[in-house]
Amino acid sequence: MRLRKVQGKLKVEHSILDGLRAVLERLLDDNPAMIRSVIPGVIRPVRDAKGEVKIRVTVPTTNGWKAIALSAGARQELFISTNLSKQELEQAIRQACRVED
Numbered sequence: 001m002r003l004r005k006v007q008g009k010l011k012v013e014h015s016i017l018d019g020l021r022a023v024l025e026r027l028l029d030d031n032p033a034m035i036r037s038v039i040p041g042v043i044r045p046v047r048d049a050k051g052e053v054k055i056r057v058t059v060p061t062t063n064g065w066k067a068i069a070l071s072a073g074a075r076q077e078l079f080i081s082t083n084l085s086k087q088e089l090e091q092a093i094r095q096a097c098r099v100e101d
Helices: 020-030 086-098
Strands: 035-045 054-061 064-071 074-082
Touching (some): 020 086, 054 074
């Protein structure tokens, strides 16, 4: 069974890093027409992931971008299905990370 949230655009079938889910939900809420879906991937431990959630857009994929989220001593791959350019997506991510609940 697939679990989805935020108008069916955030796949939550696997674990998501602490603090990352709220950022992804804000990203989808703020850009409903621009982002088709966000699929969190593999979580791996890393030493340099401390402090607040950081998301770095890395490489293009067939239908969007791959990004890496860093938080709580781990990194998680994110697959973002969108037509936004890298710069536009980075700006949307910065805005979602900046907003406080």
